[in-house]
Amino acid sequence: MVQGAVFGFFVGTALAGTIGLPSWVGPALAPLGATVTGGFALVRYYRFRYAITGGTLAVESGVFARQSREIPLGRIQNVDLRQGVVNRLLGLTVVDFETAGGSTTEASLDAVAPEEADRLRRLVQRYGRDSDERDAATTETSTDEPAGSGPTEHDEVTDLFAFSWRDLLTYAVVSVRPAAPVLTLAGLPLGGDLVAAVVRFNLTLVGAEPALTPSVLDTFGPPRLVALALLTLVQFLLTALLVSVVLTVVEYYDFRLFREGDDLRYQRGLVRRYSGTIPLSKVQTVTVKENVLMRRFGLATLVVETAGYSGGNQQSAQGVAVPMAPREEVYELARDIEPFGTFEFERPPTRARRRYAFRFAFVATVLTGVGYAVDTFGLGTGFWWVLLGLFVLVPPAAHFRWRHRGFVLDDDVLATRSGFWSQTTRIVPYYRVQTVFVGRSPFQRRRDLATVTADTASTASIFGGSATVYDVDEATASDLRAELRRRLYTDLLARKRARLTASDNE
Template sequence: MKLHPLSAVWNAFRRGIGGALFPFFLLVIGQSFDFVSFSLLFVLLPVGFILGAGYGIAYYLQFEYELTEDTFDVTSGVLNRQHREIPFRRIQNIDVTQSFIQRLLGFAVVRLETAGGGETEAELNFIDRAEAARLQSTIRDRKRAVTKPTDSADRPLEESSLESDDAGSVSTILFELRLTELAFLAIAFLRPGALLIVPLGLPFGEDLAISLLLTLSRPFGGPAELSPTTLTPDAIVVLFLVGLPLAILGAWIASALFTFIEYFGFELRRIDNDLVYERGLLRRYSGTIPVEKIQTLTISEPVLARPLGYAGLTVETAGYAPGQSQSGETESAIPLTHREHMLKLARAIEPFEELTFTRSPKLARRRYTVRYLLLIAALVGLGYLGFRFVGFSYWYAPAVLLPLAPIAAHYKWKHRGYCVGENHIVLRDGFWRRTTRVVPYYRLQTVLTRSNIFQRRLGLATVTADTASSATLLGGGATAYDIDSSDAQRLHTLLRERLQQRLLARS
């Protein structure tokens, strides 16, 4: 089977632009700007476009895909022919993406992700939306036929209405994001990547930003204008301290806008043994979460959401996180809803016990206090160096944070803990964005216990429950921080014993 003919047009245009720009880049690199070079450039530009467009059309003509009984086959390449056979049992996620223009035209892009890292194994550009839905359903059915269901895959999920898709599979609506929840989600979560938008967007509003910064900083000793004579060390620090909250506010607004657009119309369904979700206002995205591959459930509670009882849920699978971006950021299976409703849905996916957490000993809180005090002392020391060498007057300013050190340490200690259940280990961490990770014992890969020199002096240790999820691969594993060394050893032994018991029970 071949892609839609529009794919040939797109490939021809994209490759043609690349071919046309190639002679221009050669001219820039060679720094040859005489009349003859420019005359030759106007000849090579259309030639490069024709060659690139021809290659794009040839790529379309040579690209074919086929569904067999056991594999999804893709043949591609113009000069170097490639033939890939992707077994259905290795396919982990089937992503269907539609940009705004593609939605208007009725086309979609299908990406097949395989286990072992979440790399895109095959990508089908510009296929009909109905064909994309057919591929999604057919691959899901054939994958289920060759995959032995696990206990977690056979576990029924509760919720409201039942429907049937085109292939006759039962479809259960698990969750729909309401508009009020979407608005609160946009406000409660600050996307770290939004901080990059501030410097990128500054050139478009430079005059307004500078005027606002100077106006707000003037009562605190800021300069009247930006010039070499007024930018003293004190003025620079004042501008930074006033500008930082403004930058965060701008990033927050941008983050809220992107979150609203990204999660608009979010819907989570269960189709047989898979969780399937759709989201997006301008760019519509559909992805699949294989239930049998689920490794960890992560409950997220931002500081703004906790007082109102809201929380989100992320489902992490082996080697791949649903909706994982190229930056490795995972996506929530349930973006935000009332905590009780979210816990009900989470327990329907992985039934875990009631949560009663054991906190770290109070020695850990003292350790955090000392750490924050040392950090403040370091800032004061740097300020004093600034005073000695560049004349910075407010070198002692970080000392105003000293009363906050024990308060910050207390809340850090308060929101850490672990809960040992009959079938799961649950670990909690974080104040600004508290995360609670639920790890089934049979999903454990390794149990790690660490204790650095400072922890050993206080008799503390850290235990990590390592699974095959992508969050662990990216350094975000479920961890019990700064617990008593003897408790850490008992927890380490218990987790290994429970893992062995589950493996024996499942063999």
């Protein structure tokens, strides 16, 4: 109703100013908007039903177009709980059900009591884990049941990780988001005016007229241009640090990780509270991420991806098991999730480093050419040649890219590593590999190089986050594809025999 009232007021005000309607139209449309949206919400509430029947979650919704959706409980990968500010005030929780069918939420219950949300989460958790309880779960339960009814047994809960204030602030500083101020200003109603005010202030500091016109640059000399650029850069970096720290604290406040039976469960959030489960039996990929600052202080982030669910969809922390912890502790937890040994990565051949040098040199040439054109036909400072310094950075950039890429075939997993500024190590169990393919670009074929990609069913793979072995010999790439295929079948057969043996023993 509040949203409808605000919308009606602004629409009425806009119409009054555009077509000359009386000024009372805006306030008059506010109660009309509240009535319409409130009535629609009430009808939507009464038309929404859900029930768990025969091992299936059934959801019926829709006011004008009715929708009926049935989701087998065994296909549900994750159950996420979240509370916005209004939800927390009213004692309600939104329950999202994620399946392996894609990166979007399959069904959402908006909203139920916290006790009912926890009951649904536990019911789905037990259904996917134990076939005996799966048969028991076929007994019909519905929204008419009192909250907390149904199975009452609880798994043992073990605390695995918790953020202290010191850890939270450290993580907020070392995980700075450069795009934070841009996104924040874009979301503010007066963001453009704020940027203009800062620019006028900077022009005043360098001794120029505070006028936002191209003619202002005509009175600038090279020293004042450089001073303006450096001042703006420092302001941007400080703003990015401040905004990023605030967003990280709000997002990861009171982050805690638990082990509940065979699942991981996390909770986090200051303004909006989030809670979710990560079923260990459905883990597709384990990822360890370390940016430059984290590597300097021996810290890392652990991301666990399941089918149709990973660290990049609805909330930025979905799938994040540990936002930041000492590197050894992160790898110890990763080994508890998916056992593996100590990695000794095999780097690409040295000719791949020459390929990287050529690519970076090409980029430096393009940037220098653009700078020369802008300076010659626009600024006229004569300092375009400063961009030639980019070529000095080409050899170290190529070396660091080559040095931070590699792969290893462990007894149970494939591990790949890439990235300098943000190093990513992906660990994929052989039995989770879906497809393996070898790619060769025209530039790779010139140097007899190839790239091997091992896809899994996680959402990260859909959006280019697969375990990738970059720039290895063509012969090595072919052997690696064949070896991954062999280990995949061997691992699957071994697991099948283990299940049959366990069934016979029972």
